[in-house]
Amino acid sequence: MGVVARWRPKQELTEQEQHIVQRMERTGKLFAFLRHHRHELIDDAFQEELEAMYRQTGAGKEPVPPGLMVMAMILQGYMKASDATMVELTVFDLRVQMVLDCMGSTEPAFSQAALCEFRHRFIRHNMDRRLLEKSVEVAMRHKEFDPRKVKAMLRVAIDSRPLEGAGRVEDTLNLLGHAARKVVACVAREKGWPKEKVCREAGIPLLLEKSVKKGLDVDWNEAGQKARALQKLVKQLDAMRAWLKKHVPEEQLTRPPLSVHLATLEQIGKQDLEPDPEGGGGVRIRKEVAEDRRVSVEDGEMRHGRKSKSKRFNGYKQHMATDLDEKLILACAVTPANRPEAEATPELEKDMKQQKLRIDKLYIDRGYITSSVVEKVQEQGGEVRCKPWKSKNGELFSKSEFKLDMRSRTISCPGGQTQSFTLGTTVEFEAQVCDGCPLRAQCTQARPGQGRTVAIGEDEALQQRLRKLVKTPAGRQRLRERVGVEHRQAHLARRQGPRARYRGVRKNVFDLRRASCIQNLEAWQRRLEPSPAKVG
CATH class of the missing domain: 3.30.420 (Nucleotidyltransferase; domain 5)
Known part of the structure; x- marks a missing residue:
């Protein structure tokens, strides 16, 4: 591959662009902002890093300038557009054309396949992390931000939020059926057969229906029907596995994508099923949820x-x-x-x-x-x-009622008994002293002959500082x-x-x-x- 073309957008605005920018004073401000500052975000140094993604890739079609593709991905995220829509926006949306420096073009700036391939390459080379770093760098570089805080001591907050997955979540029967369909579809492609033929040959006719539960066709409210339906499905899955071993070469069974689909099916079976304690060699759905249980076939993570x-x-x-x-x-x-x-x-x-x-x-x-x-x-x-962490103990003395001395590593109870402690252990006060303590009824419900226990965390020193912080108005404000x-x-x-x-x-x-x-x-x-x- 030759030298990758570099994106060199002009900085001065045309008369048409000036008009567009003026129209975006209240809405779509980021389009105008990117038009003015795109050369700072996608500068020559960053473009050189992007071009390194294409080195030693062999001959092939010359790529669209990677700087332009990065700007297109930013616009795509801003506009919440699909790949197909983003391609069309480069033709009929003047705001997009202005930012991508392709005003007046009647042809797309890139194809849908090119955008998809670039995203995969961008992720593979971890350039999305570099893009985020670049956005911090260019912002901090301006005098509007305090330049002394760049590379200096910062006030940083870390937080999380839930994100619903894009894969379909299914119950055990549907997960097994879905995974089996993926296996059947893969084998059908390998053999050049219709899926229906594979289902009949492999002894799993349940998959001929639109859904596994429709194929099972039972009254799910009737006692015992769900268990019998599961046995029927498992029996047909076993028949399919036996047929695969006999009629599909070993090299195909161990090569992706078939090996991946088979592994998914096995994973679901191991996580969701267990031997039926009533005997008979059957299985049942696990009573307890397996650790790290898979919930979707399409998205295994x-x-x-x-x-x-x-x-x-x-x-x-x-x-x-x-x-x-x-x-x-x-x-x-x-x-x-x-x-x-x-x-x-x-x-x-x-x-x-x-x-x-x-x-x-x-x-x-x-x-x-x-x-x-x-x-x-x-x-x-x-x-x-x-x-x-909150220290709770019902109506009894909580941990906060005890005095901890982190220097001497001692803890004193409300009754005055003192014990030494080690971080990450549980302190047990002397039972003989506790039995005769007038505050025992307020401190512990342990049987006579047993003393009060208090857990000491590995981070006890930090917890003590945080408890002091939360007790003052100034601390709560912080x-x-x-x-x-x-x-x-x-x-x-x-x-x-x-x-x-x-x-x-x-x-x-x-x-x-x-x-x-x-x-x-x-x-x-x-x-x-x-x-x-x-x-x-």
């Missing part, structure tokens, strides 16, 4: 998660780190919905380290309190601000400073919607980084706008 004890969702958690002073999103991560918040912080740390950013004050909720970023901020002399990250999350939720655009963790990381980049550009744009006082 989606998981069950909880917004609260009563509200459940299926999909992912989005995590973001925000600079509270400059209102810029610094780093993003996505995890399956069932994973704890602390698992997202290594990715956030890595991205912030790449930007040489250091945290002075870290604002988090309790889900992140055990994360590695908390420990690192404290090691570097920074401050962690978070609500402490905790409320993290509300800025919740505003950023709300803006992202409105921009992206409640449902994931893509399947899988990595593509949804890309979409989150793109949305965060757009949000950073809008923050930059607002900084450049004159204040009402200056306008008046």
Whole structure:
């Protein structure tokens, strides 16, 4: 492949562009902003990084300038357009044509296939992270932001929000049937047969119906019918597996995509089924939900998660780190919905380290309190601000009634008994002293001969500092400073919607980084706008 063409949009506005920009003083401001500042975001240095994605790729069709494609992806995220719609917008939307520097063109600036291929290449080379970094760099470079805070000590807040997955969530019977259909479809393509022929030959006629449950055709309200339906489906799945071993070459069974579909079917069976204790060699649906249970065939990384004890969702958690002073999103991560918040912080740390950013004050909720970023901020002399864990013990004395001395590593109960402790252990007060204590009835319901116990956390020193913080009006005011990250999350939720655009963790990381980049550009744009006082 020869030299990749570089995007060189002009900076001066034509008369037509000036008219368009004037029309967008109240709505569509980002189009006008990008027209004025696109050369700063997509500069020569960044374009050189983009061009490196194409080196040593061999001969082939010359790509559309990657700088133009990045700008198109930003507009696509801003306009919430599909790939097909985005291609057409380059022909009939003057705002898009103006930003992409193709005014008056009657042909699309790129094809749908080119846009899709570029996105995959962009993700593969981790350039979506670089795009988010670039949006922070260009914003911080301007005098409207405090240049002293670049690469300096920052007030950073980390928060998460639920994201419904794009894959269809199904019950066990439908999951098994869906996975089996994928196997049948793959075998049909390999053999050049109709799917119906594969179903009949493989002994799984249930898949001839539009749905597995329609093929089973039972009264689901009648006792025992669901169990019999499951046995029927499992029997036909076993027949299909036996037929595959006999009629499909081993090399095909172990080669994607067939091997992937077979692995999905096996995974669902292992997670959702267990031997029937009544015997007979049958199976039943598991009584307890398997750890890390798969909930969708199409998106294997989606998981069950909880917004609260009563509200459940299926999909992912989005995590973001925000600079509270400059209102810029610094780093993003996505995890399956069932994973704890602390698992997202290594990715956030890595991205912030790449930007040489250091945290002075870290604002988090309790889900992140055990994360590695908390420990690192404290090691570097920074401050962690978070609500402490609540100490509950019903009507009895709670842990907060005990006096902890972190220097001497001792804990004293309300009755005056003192014990030494080690972090991460449970302290048990002497039973003999507790039995004769006049406050025993208010402290513990343990049987005589047993003393009161108090758990000491690994992060007990931090928890003690946080409990002192939350007891004062000034401390509670400091905790409320993290509300800025919740505003950023709300803006992202409105921009992206409640449902994931893509399947899988990595593509949804890309979409989150793109949305965060757009949000950073809008923050930059607002900084450049004159204040009402200056306008008046």
